[in-house]
Amino acid sequence: MRKFIVLICSLFCCNALLAQGYNISVQVKNYKNGYFYLGHYMGKQTYLVDSALVDANGNAVIKGTKALPGGIYMIVMPKKDRYFEILLDKQQTFSVSNDTADFIHHATFKNSPENETFYAYNKYLFTESKASEKVKTDYAAAKTPADTANVRNEQEALTQRIQDYRNNIIAKNPQSLLASIFKGMREPAVPPMPKKADGTLDSTYPYRYYKAHYWDDFNLSDGRLVRTPILETRLEKYFKTLVQIHPDSVIAECDMLISKAKKDREMYKYILWWCTYTYEQSQYMGFDAVFVHLVEKYYVSGQTEWLTEEQKNKIISRAYAMAPNLIGQPAAPLVLQDPAGKPISLYKIPSKYTVLVFWDPTCGHCKTEIPRIDSAYNASWKKRGVTILGIKTEGTKEEWTQYIAEHKLQWVNAWDPQYTSNYRRLYDVYSTPVVYLLDEKKKIVAKRLGVEQLDGFLTHLESLSPNKK
Template sequence: MQKLLFFFCCLCSALSLQGQGYNITVQLKGYTGGTVYLGHYMGKSTYVMDSAQLNQQGTAVLEGKETQPGGIYLIVLPGKQRFFEILLDKETTFSIIADTSDLIRKTEFKQSADNALFAAYNRYIAGMADQMDEVRRQLGAARTQLDTAKARAASEGIGKKLQQYRTDIIAKHPKTLLAAIFRAMREPEVPPMPKKADGSLDSTYPYRYYKAHYWDDVDLADGRLVRTPVLEARLGRYFNQLVAPVPDSVIAEADKLVARTKKDKESFKFMVWWLTQTYESSQIMGMDAVFVHVVEKYYVTNQAYWVNEEQKEKIISRAYTIAPNLIGQKAAQLVLQDTSGRRTSLYDIKSKYTVIVFWDPTCGHCITEVPKLDSAYKASWKKQGVTMLGVKTEGTKEEWSGFIRDKKLTGWIHAWDPGYTSNYRKFYDVYSTPVVYLLDANKKILAKRLGVEQLDGFLQREAGEAAKRTR
């Protein structure tokens, strides 16, 4: 089933605001024609939103009646192979003279103090890059530890100068978009580790302090940060590195951040969108619970006002398809027929564990994976109290029984649903094969959508935990 990323297009279109519009005159030295484009960031991704033809003097005017949200925008050169960044905020009418021989050092802005500031910063960065290249050369040529230490000290010095440059911008131009971006890029400074009662250093303190202060300098109610790559990068790092990969922990942190965006429509829309697409498509087992939570809290309650009714219903329908088979839920009943046409029921299986495999004898991936599952079952899972329930999803009965016979899939309960009365595709979210579920003795879902090695590791950990509990 196609993921719900399609609705990102709706988000982009909903972010335009009615107002004074924009008028940007662009002169590209070295060009006598072609199309120049205006693009923008949406998180880390970039999108083209407007275009204009260059005249013989290399000049074009990009203009629109709708005022765009503040952010980092892109001037994309003909051919779409090169671009340079600009700031678009309160100043929406200005001109640019760009020398394509050096877009960073030789681009000039008129009637835009914000972009003059931004251009000066980009030139400074370019100078820093030249210095860093020299430091890397020195590190590569280092003969002694002293040489290495000197080069590293030089690298740290360059980093400190760059941080000071940004700090000065924040102090001198606090209301500008550039200052907001630099504040959002600033990292928490962690104090020295305190001592615990026994006199040892508290080694967990740096992590706890860093996490607690991670968002201190990021104004999540500043919608201008949506159209920069900074906000999405920080979100990714926060949830991937600082938040425990447990649904309850992620949900709690997600709701806290969404609450901080509610004063700004652009920030709120982006935050809810990011959480929606990140956790609907997450490859981490169990994180679909976050997607279901976000949909129930923000879409079902009509807070996601930027999607129309059809789009909203698709998103809600997707969440409600996933909801019955979240980790920790009791698996839906399956009443099927075995290879002899006899009734077989999931809840009639009395076993410590049940592995359900939805598979298709004509599916290339199934042809590879199902025998691997059988090998693991016969090698160790059977001894651990596992019962295998294989459910045919596609292919003919003859293809199915032939595969079972040829691959010697003995010891399994093989079944199918010829009349599709169990509605297993909906209740188990089976839109591709193979799909594997691990259930406990009470048919509670312990794991799902794991490969053979992952499932084997999971069962081994389960056995280890059980052994600890009996000691």
């Protein structure tokens, strides 16, 4: 069951809508009450935008005074448990009747030729589903290379038939929404590998060609594609499988796509949002640099006029919290105190590696992780030239010093009772524990690591050391 989101973020509100409005008459067999809902895609997410009461005859008219942006929409049943898709583009006054017994084969449209074409295509796919199932069966039963080759030929023939059907629709009405969707779904056809100067085949050619032509048929100036699932699918595939996993490479690709999308406001907004959100939440360490870059280049410079000041400032504040502690940057100076009140300066701690641990003696997670960090430190990190600078964030001084004594933490233990160092902002400490790894010059080489990750990272760094025997 698809989950529908009722509220639409202002990020996607369209201000330049057509004036004629929309008027969709809906009848679905066996429904005599409740509401029919109108929803649409935004990437892979779905949002509800309107509804209409079903009368005693099973009819409902979903209408509004302003036309809706083009895209793939859906008519959602009263319990929000089932739906069928429709296309909305220039023609937004039409009727549709359907039957829950089979939404594909019972859909009937009046005054909507594009939806008739859309459902003819869906019916065609249904007929080809038998061939698809046969391919799966034959593949499972294949026992010899010849069997596998035959199955591959079956699959290629099936794929070609479907593509031919789509190409026919594109040729007949190249400006239609359906044509734009089908073109956006095309995969680049990679030519045979050429030979290199030494006569061997260039094995990198297929990747390079595929990546270079990945967006050829996807119209980044067509904002209608924002309200379809294919845009987000294409973005995910591109960045996960074709773009080098390095912040600089990702930044270059994000800028390239955002630049191409600027011809259409809806496309620009979506791709900028997708890149921003994706790399703020990235699973890869160091990719917060992508988020910071995007915010500084597009948000701070005022290229997000659709956002409220509150929304924009929230995003900018998050980037500014991340900016001082990006991988590769010098760690922010910290002047703290030890338990006796003597000053401790981060940059005056001589060490091959410095592990910063921001922790709280009253934090349940810290009570689990701090002993594990200390155990690894005593077992091997100390021998590798590691110094741990443990910084108390919460709890009383008594709780802190008692914990240090009970667990015999032979670290450089420090705190900032007057909070003069501003460590929370400089090191983005909003939960505990937070761990940073610094090199000999106090440059950030890793952050937010668990014990096992940190141990592996230290091993990796040692393997790269020119002094390693």
